[in-house]
Amino acid sequence: MLIYILKFSACLLVFMAFYKVFLEKTNYNQFKRFYLLGAICASICIPFITLTEYIEPQLVVGEPTAFPILNDGLSNTTIESTNYIPLILWSIYVLGVLIFSVKFLRNLFQIVLKIKLNPKHKKSSFINVLLHDLIVPHTFFNYIFLNKSKFENKEIPSEVLLHEETHAKEKHSADTIFIELVQKIFWFNPLIYLIKKDIKLNHEFLADQAVILNGTQ
DSSP states (O other), X not given: OHHXXXXXXXXXXXXXXXXXXXXXXXXXXXXXXXXXXXHHHHHHHGGGOOOOOOOOOOOOOSOOOOOOOOOOSOOOOOOOOOOOHHHHHHHXXXXXXXXXXXXXXXXXXXXXHHHHHSOXXXXXXXXXEEESSOOOOEEETTEEEEEHHHHHTTOXXXXXXXXXXXXXXXXXXXXXXXXXXXXXXXTTOHHHHHHHHHHHHHHHHHHHHHHHHHHHO
């Protein structure tokens, strides 16, 4: 397991270094989206690839050498001590997975509750969920969460609505769910948090780009 973690981290580090040096400051946002997702998938799969080298066996001709077995009549008693370090490390790892998984499921449950318990306004393929709380507009798949009062009084700028609709249309939530699941498994790896931040930031660039393109048409 340790070898796999090291290989995974090394692969992800190489992909992230390439991204930071050559891609991060470019405007190829759609390509960057799939590059970052592909970097995670590749880093997960590459450590499983093994290269096998076949060596021809060599026949050694000769008389076998017999070595006398010396027995001094004394029995060797080996005292084995139990190593608790692997057990402790695995317990910490499993505890971390459980904590992050519970947090993820709790957030998901809260989103479902918001959808069920609040009024909704359907617009084309999008569903606006109208909340009484003063919230920053945000999206979960085709559901766009907005403040009810501001929405009904048309106080939400059209650019903000288009921004959130772009998140919904391009299924950015699917990327978020994917990286959240990966984070549950590799919660101890700081590279996961860095690439998660880059993925979310790139989502914002994509949504802003859609708003700018719509304004120039």
